[in-house]
Amino acid sequence: MRRGEGDPAIAVVVGVLCVASAVVVVGGAKGGELATQLLNGFTATHAAGAAAAFEPVLYATDGVFAFGFLRVGSASLDLAVVHLPSSFPLWRATPARLGDWSRPATLTFDSSLVLTDQDDGVLWQTLNTIGDTVVLLNSSNLVVRRYAKPLPAWQSFDHPSDTLVLDQNFTVSSPPLISSSRRFAFRLGKTYMALHMEFYGGRTTPMYWQHTALETQPQNATEPPVYGRLDARGFFGLYLEGGGQKVDVLSFDTFVQNLTGVFRRMTLDDDGNLRAYYWTDGAKDWILDYKAIAGRCELPTSCGAYGLCVPGDAQCQCLDSSTGTSPPCHAEETADLCAANGQQLDFEVVRRKRVTVAYKEDLPSETNMTAEECEVACAGNCSCWGAVYNGGSGYCYLIDFPVETLVYEADDRKLGYFKVRKLPSPKRTRMSPGVTAATAVLSLILVGLAAAGVRSGYRLWERRRRKRAGMEQELVPGPYKDLKTMGSSNNSFKQGMNQ
CATH class of the missing domain: 2.90.10.10 (Bulb-type lectin domain)
Incomplete structure (x- = not known):
């Protein structure tokens, strides 16, 4: 089963649960017993690291819906009401801090539903609720009831x-x-x-x-x-x-x-x-x-941060072609450009023609402006991430949130001005005094070893040089003569022979 248009399916298997007896059960479709009501004193424990992605603890009487522990992603734990034929979670508790699927968690009902983790920290609970029973209706509505009151004390339909x-x-x-x-x-x-x-x-x-x-x-x-x-x-x-x-x-x-x-x-x-x-x-x-x-290019983030969607084939490009031709073009921004002192952080500028915003009618705008005035209106404002200008109407639309998907439009009068946060230059880590001293000592040792090596090499070279000189003296006794002297000697020797 795909969630809508492609989300992974949730395998619905009845997990191994440690469940207290404070439940009301009915015969299941195949003769098994399914809990259809929880009473005060109920406790169920999630089996840490269970192979099943869903561990039911409560069923609707028609057997189509179940409520229990749900694995979210690969490692997180939540509570959910699941449509069993499709394995789709129709409702989730979505606590601010999800539990860990690899660790035990406990669900209790004592006037209110409470989910706690292994350290007894409360992950989620039905606030300000005093109830006697918990039921899951055939509409998929999870309800906490009081015996004496017709209206629910709490219901998932309200949340x-x-x-x-x-x-x-x-x-x-x-x-x-x-x-x-x-x-x-x-x-x-x-x-x-x-x-x-x-x-x-x-x-x-x-x-x-x-x-x-x-x-x-x-x-x-x-x-x-x-x-x-x-x-x-x-x-x-x-x-x-x-x-x-x-x-x-x-x-x-x-x-x-x-x-x-x-x-x-x-x-x-x-x-x-x-x-x-x-x-x-x-x-x-x-x-x-x-x-x-209807169209992909009309969705706000279909091409990601600083992406450009081309209608027709809904092809994605990058506003700044130097970062590539397809997303991801830039990292998603999670903060604005305003520094703590009110000044604007450093940014680079990307300018692009033939761009617009699919939802520009819902953006703050100014009219009767020039392209330069539109750019200036955003440039000095640290909460502004960009501006798109329509030269035909004179409208300037300001983007006061991180830039997401823009739309290509074949009109040279449609101009875009966009800020890109400059990445901070890497800072040199300053060493502590102890590390600095140790580094200096090590440097001196290395220098000393290098000097000793040079000295030893020189001595070896000197010994070899002297040895070669001695050998040359044995082969050529007497002093060397220059070529002129050698030539005179040879001539004298020839003259002696002629005589």
């Missing part, structure tokens, strides 16, 4: 992770959907819904997609806010809180096809796109039914 399911209300006060990559968020405003990028731990959340409810009246301050709800008929509806009046519909491909027996979900995927899927009995994969953003 979504990255997915909405059928009949789950998504309101202005609901936590946003956060992609599992933690880079994107889906939020609801009073009259609209929007997709946001997440920078600096969520302190900066630029918008890259927005849909406003058609029949709302933004100017009416007394009008109640909208809420969203996934409908089995194949749409995501927006309604007014209170009366439930429908004000807009996002229709899916299967809208009004009267599909029966399907389970639907809407998920914010890791590429930043909001998609809807459905599952049918006997299926082998989720079927895509809707996506908010």
